[in-house]
Amino acid sequence: MGSEDQSELLRVRRQKLSHLLSAGEEPYKKKFDRTHKISSIVEAYEKLEPGESVNEKVRVAGRILGIRRHGKASFADLRDGTGTIQLYLTLNHLGEERYEDFLNFLDIGDFVGVSGIVFKTRRGELSIQVEEYSLLTKSLRPLPEKWHGLKDIEARYRQRYVDLIVNPEVKEVFETRTKVIKAIREFLDSKDFLEVETPMLQSIPGGASARPFTTYHNALGLNLYLRVAPELYLKRLVVGGLEKVYEINRNFRNEGISYKHNPEFTMLELYEAYVDYNDMMNLTEEMIKFVISKVKGSLKFTYQGKKINFGNDWERLTMLEAITRYTGLDISFDLSLGELKKIAKEKGLVIKPYYGKGKIISEMFEKLVEGKLFQPTFIKDYPLEVSPLARAHPENPSLVERFELIVAGREIANAFSELTDPLEQRKRFQEQLKLLEYGEEEAQRLDEDFIRALEIGLPPTGGLGIGVDRLVMLLTDSHSIREVLLFPHLKPEKT
């Protein structure tokens, strides 16, 4: 784009840049030695009396966020990664040329380094009396308005760098996100879990019922899939003797985008040998309580205007109990398939012809009950039909030892006693293959090497997955998953 096509705002900044260059100024410097971060100046000197100054020269650097001109003296706001401080610039201290240059050629958005004396104005604002300044980076585009910030949701996501500059609460969300992940690691590391990394590129996508992204390896001439879950690899590691493992990393699912779905999202999965899903339930509760206390300082907070209390012992209901309680329907596997379908259709559910009793019951739970569970609730004993990797329930062969943690109507965690019997696992995969034939693209594929690993022997194992983004949504009071992803997926801008 030539300069004649640009708006006046862009043109003016480029003119200032040209002027600086022709005056021998370097507008993109490589470094600046600081003596202080802004927050350390604020901490050290915030108790100064108005009018008082400190006999110590400081050097700080940051981005100019505001300029207030007052003739022969002016103020500017300077922000670095730790805080904001006011600059006080006067003709007396800088000399006429440097003072005028600051006002004429520097703009809001520019990075500058300054040196000067710390003092407090008579209005009580901690400030730096600037004796020297240096332009570090010239900004060529205006920032959004100081009062309303950047509101346009699309612009905020596409230009997250601007969002982070002008909307301070956005930075806090991502700091919280990092704290959550650190707290998870702290908790699991203290319990001697080993953090590992397993393949993102898989030749058989496994471990979850989801459509995968496909890709191609040129050198090997091989179709590959982006993983939908790390599960089968992590269980191979338990076979290998790593008794407690976890991975926090990205999963990719080729599905729709919504306020709670992004095509790539972050998942915690962990596996522990010699324990079952009841132990996983206890571990989940302990871990999430640890994370929330660490991050929020309290186990009670509000999410989207409603109070959530994580402090009590969380309720544990079987799926069938939950359906009965929240719908009044007396559902069990004793009903015939025909009866279940009839009830489901009366409730407005879409039931495909090949659905069995288990799938219908899980549909009833997900569509009719899940959204009503706001307080943290464990729902346990899922239908076997929808859980091809979980161990059957000893008291009911139609169920498995599996639970999900539901909070604010959403699934936060999913766990089970792992199926360790290789012969049974092969049968389960074969049932999944039938679903693939029915056109259920999310059905799971047969993974012969995983079966071979089970044949080597997987000890009794409990496994757990937690959707990290959704947990962060809860703890940051975010309505949309996009608010907790730095760069949520959007369609490409223009052409």
Add this chain to the structure above:
RNA sequence: GGGCCCGUAGCUCAGUAGGAAGAGCACCGGACUUUUAAUCCGGGUGUCGAAGGUUCGAUUCCUUCCGGGCUCACCA
């Protein structure tokens, strides 16, 4: 993918029952040596998302497309 809504200046938003495109901030010029959403005086900087259509005339009405939001479906 379906339904509803949105797209006007760099940003936040008005507006035109179809007839010369507006405000605040930002920006440009001027005044001002302790201001802080500084103030005061002057200046509107625009492909009204894009392309067609209707019309004497379209930013406004219609169609299609692009992008976004909410919601339903699918999923975590």
